Amino acid sequence: MNAPTPPPWQRRVSRGVSVGGVALGGNAPVSVQTMTKTDTGDAEATLTQIKSAAAAGVDLVRVAIPRAEVLDSFERICAESPLPVIADIHFDYRLALEAARRGAAKLRLNPGNLGGPERLAQVLEAASAAGIPVRVGVNAGSLPKDLLEQYGPCAEAMATAAQRMVAEAQGLGFADLVVSLKASDVPRTVQANRLFAAESDLPLHLGVTEAGLGQEALIRSAVGIGTLLAEGIGDTIRVSLTDDPAEEVRAGRQILQALGLLPGPVLVSCPTCGRCQVDLRPVAEEIRQALTSVEQPVVVAVMGCEVNGPGEARHADIGLAAGKDSAVLFRGGKIVRRVPIGEAAAALLEELAKLSP
Ligand code: SF4
Numbered sequence: 198m199n200a201p202t203p204p205p206w207q208r209r210v211s212r213g214v215s216v217g218g219v220a221l222g223g224n225a226p227v228s229v230q231t232m233t234k235t236d237t238g239d240a241e242a243t244l245t246q247i248k249s250a251a252a253a254g255v256d257l258v259r260v261a262i263p264r265a266e267v268l269d270s271f272e273r274i275c276a277e278s279p280l281p282v283i284a285d286i287h288f289d290y291r292l293a294l295e296a297a298r299r300g301a302a303k304l305r306l307n308p309g310n311l312g313g314p315e316r317l318a319q320v321l322e323a324a325s326a327a328g329i330p331v332r333v334g335v336n337a338g339s340l341p342k343d344l345l346e347q348y349g350p351c352a353e354a355m356a357t358a359a360q361r362m363v364a365e366a367q368g369l370g371f372a373d374l375v376v377s378l379k380a381s382d383v384p385r386t387v388q389a390n391r392l393f394a395a396e397s398d399l400p401l402h403l404g405v406t407e408a409g410l411g412q413e414a415l416i417r418s419a420v421g422i423g424t425l426l427a428e429g430i431g432d433t434i435r436v437s438l439t440d441d442p443a444e445e446v447r448a449g450r451q452i453l454q455a456l457g458l459l460p461g462p463v464l465v466s467c468p469t470c471g472r473c474q475v476d477l478r479p480v481a482e483e484i485r486q487a488l489t490s491v492e493q494p495v496v497v498a499v500m501g502c503e504v505n506g507p508g509e510a511r512h513a514d515i516g517l518a519a520g521k522d523s524a525v526l527f528r529g530g531k532i533v534r535r536v537p538i539g540e541a542a543a544a545l546l547e548e549l550a551k552l553s554p
Pocket residue numbers: 467468469470471472473500501502503504505506509
């Protein structure tokens with residue numbers, strides 16, 4: 198089997214923290230996060246969504262705590278979740294104190310909206326006592342007024358806001374920080390993270406906020422997160438979609454796989470051209486579906502003609518090249534047997550099963 202090629206860039210060395218036993222930063226693999234969309238007061242529904250995200254391969258999950266009434270439910274969610282749970286809190290510092298006490302593996306907050314340095318100090322003290330890190334997040338949509346006046350809503354203002362938050366937390370003696378700088382557009386998100394990363398060794402959580410729906414959102418997230426990861430920047434990622442958390446997780450994992458940061462199967466399928474004599478799409482689709490349950494780093498090629506197929510896919514572990522009524526199966530670019538076209542996908546999956554360790 199092809200050994201996965203390590204990415205040819207240096208990863209930025211960041212300080213490591215632990216989120217409920219999941220290492221974040223340092224040399225740890227880039228982790229994938231999502232956020233539940235259920236009412237946190239409904240523990241059943243929230244746990245169901247967490248379990249479905251866990252089945253899709255998520256490492257960490259974040260849950261909003263909008264009011265004190267959901268704290269009992271949050272405690273139960275933390276106790277029963279198969280993954281570390283991060284508490285997302287705005288404005289009410291007392292919710293952060295309670296979340297730290299009731300099982301949160303990390304707090305996500307904006308130090309600027311907790312009501313002053315004294316309250317922030319209490320929250321950081323509670324996080325220290327619980328042994329949990331804190332993510333401070335800058336959002337382009339809610340920058341401090343003085344920075345907006347000085348810079349406008351740009352990447353420099355975002356990076357400066359993040360540096361200010363970090364200095365405030367560190368000034369209070371708290372070091373276990375993770376930082377995020379998010380905008381809804383890619384250029385500002387990328388530039389703000391670059392500016393911050395050049396000045397700090399704190400681990401970075403990447404995401405393009407409010408990315409939206411469907412293909413547009415996936416592309417915007419993949420370009421924003423992927424650009425930074427390809428520069429070695431970023432320790433954990435969240436793809437924000439107006440969709441199910443499991444979809445966010447699948448997208449996050451695919452971004453990591455595309456960059457060679459997460460081992461997994463790769464489907465190479467040709468775009469077809471005038472040489473192709475079959476409808477290749479359903480064949481490729483059947484194989485794509487089958488690969489969703491495969492974890493091994495296998496490269497599978499589905500090619501539309503026997504002339505160029507095997508040669509073009511010579512780096513694949515296994516593949517097929519479709520002719521008019523039949524397809525040839527190949528391994529490592531060499532033909533191994535011929536099968537009727539209707540059985541091609543099943544035959545290729547049989548070959549794949551033989552490769553399993
Ligand atoms: Fe065309 Fe064959 Fe290349 Fe596919 S593999 S694009 S069918 S030449």
